[in-house]
Amino acid sequence: QLFTDYFYNQEDYDTQDGGYVPLVAPDVPQQKLNIPEILAPDKETDTDIYYTVVSRTGEVQLMPGRKTKTWGYNAPLLGKTIIFKRGKHIHITLKNELPELTTYHWHGSVIPGVADGGCHTPVYPGETKHIDFDIDQPAATLWMHAHPCPSTAEQVWHGLATAVVVKDEEEAKLPLPRNYGVDDIPLILQDRRFHEDNQWDYQSDYDPDGVMGPTAMINGTINPYFDVTTQKVRFRILDGANRREWRLHFSDDLKFTQIAGDGSLLPHPVDFTKLLIGCAERMEIVVDFGKYKPGDEVVLYSDDTPIVHFRIHEFAKDDSQIPETLTDTLPDPEVTPDAPIRKIVMSGMDESVEINGKKFDMSRIDTKTKLNNVEYWDVTNSNDMEGGMLHPYHMHGCVFKVISRNGKAPYPNELGLKDTVEVQPGETVRLKVWFPCVGVFMYHCHIIEHEDGGMMLQYEVPDPKHPDELPQPLMDHH
Ligand code: C2O
Ligand code: CU
Ligand code: CU
Incomplete structure (x- = not known):
């Protein structure tokens, strides 16, 4: 079955809101899509992985002209992709080099409250803290973002969000693309408004129903293109926007296959031509570019605005099939007798x-x-x-x-x-x-x-x- 329409009612889309800001294709040259580097562990053993995550300020050439002042994790904007391996004990050193307190929330990680990084566990400017926890959850795309209440939204707007990938042995056996940066690509979808001198101004854009900007920013790139060098590419899509829902579809109504949601693979793949992703959700999709030839361009849109351009290059033929069953090991525990609803x-x-x-x-x-x-x-x-x-x-x-x-x-x-x-x-x-x-x-x-x-x-x-x-x-x- 192929789903050719979004699952939600059009009357409920963010477009209906009085404060809705439509996306506008930016009038700047295309730039190569930023692929966040993978964060190198400080140390890794058979049982443990050690990382250091530094929140810091930076500057990035997002648009022609002045650089934009940004925040990020181990990078000027957004961050490096952090890999968790199922079964390992993870140790993280959290450093705050920002001018204000922040927290490090591991969105989607099933870990104790002391490590979760909600508002109860601030790290003050100049401070360093350590957390550690076991990762025992299936392969998935998670993320980490700042969560100090009530300035989560402003800190995320400044750039404090990064992808986290959980790996496990079950997923590793499946015939799916997983060559990071080549055919396994995070797509962090965000939107911003650029003010004078290419700066962001959260306060002046403030809207209590959610701040939006007219310019799509994908992995911290404005008007990105990606060089397709394999027939099949897996995209780990994260809606990292403060407010925006993304109604995604490709040129030629190209079909794509969703293989994973927030916290795991899907039991079975699902084919779409149109897919809505809401704030903080993750959806992994596999796109088969097999019908295109070198020199072609495929475009990913949200509504009618192009957000990523895919430049097709020479690639080897790939006959691999996405398995009918991706996982049959997801937990599904019985409801506790007498538990309240x-x-x-x-x-x-x-x-x-x-x-x-x-x-x-x-x-x-x-x-x-x-x-x-x-x-x-x-x-x-x-x-x-x-x-x-x-x-x-x-x-x-x-x-x-x-x-x-x-x-x-x-x-x-x-x-x-x-x-x-x-x-x-x-x-x-x-x-x-x-x-x-x-x-x-x-x-x-x-x-x-x-x-x-x-x-x-x-x-x-x-x-x-x-x-x-x-x-x-x-x-x-x-
Ligand atoms: Cu309180 Cu992304 O989370
Ligand atoms: Cu969360
Ligand atoms: Cu709400």
Whole structure:
């Protein structure tokens, strides 16, 4: 089956919002797509990997003329791609060379709250901290971004976001492209507005429903082209934008195959000509350029705006087939008997956004659960204002399975593990969530200005050895 239309209703797209900023093709020469380098470990043994992640300021030649002032991880903008290997113990040294406090949130990593990098664990300017955790989750594309509330959105806008790739042995055996930089390419989709002298100005672009800019920035490149030198290319697409949904399609309505979602491979590949990705979601796709010849150009669009140009070069014929079953080992635990069904209602717009009638308070625990509980969480977008919008609902410290949408089957490309799910106005999405980690974790809308605006709560998983104690401090009194 080939899906030739987006799964969501057009009335709910971000285009319906009064503050919507349409993408405009930039009037600058094409530049080679930046492929973030892979971050070299400080040390690696059979059991452990050590990394150092430095957040810093920088400057990048994004447009002709003045360089743009940016922030990044181990790089002037965005960062280097960080590799986690399943089964290893990861040690990370976190250094903050920025002029303000930040945090390092491992979005999609199922790790304890002390390492998760939410607002409770700031790293102050000039400070260095160490975290370590086990990685025991399937191969996937995750990401890391700043998360100091309430300035997550502004710090991400400055550039604090980078790709994280989890590798495992199961995925390594599949006939899929995985030659990083050649046929396995991250595509971090973001948008920016350039002001005078090519600078960004978050404050003047501020919109409580999410900041947007008219210029697409892909991996920190404006108007990028990519040289295609293999018949098949895997793209690890991350919507790293503060607000924008991307409605992706190729020239010639070229078919492509989604193989993975947020937290794992999909059980079965799904073919598309059009695919919407929402804030913070990841979708891995494989594109077969077999019908093109050297000199051809294929274009990736969002709506009608070209965002990446693919220049076709000579390539060897590739007859490999994507397997019908990509994984049959995804966890699907039974719901814990007597577990409550949690009700999560996202409401409002602009400054009035809330969850369950509350705004975020980092000193308040909103939900308490138990280690390894398996629960249904019914997440509703109540759309009680006129003009609906999609809210991308995200949870830290866990992965979930999408069980149903208003009682109907989930979409075929959300049958793997997820951590972020788009919820339409008037819709209740039932999730099956399990909690393998101790800590205090946030759950929120991933339109980052909604999150900063308080559309966020937190849950606690106490340490069973000390069930009455908070598993971590809620406030860091520096
Ligand atoms: Cu991308 Cu609270 O997360
Ligand atoms: Cu997260
Ligand atoms: Cu929202």
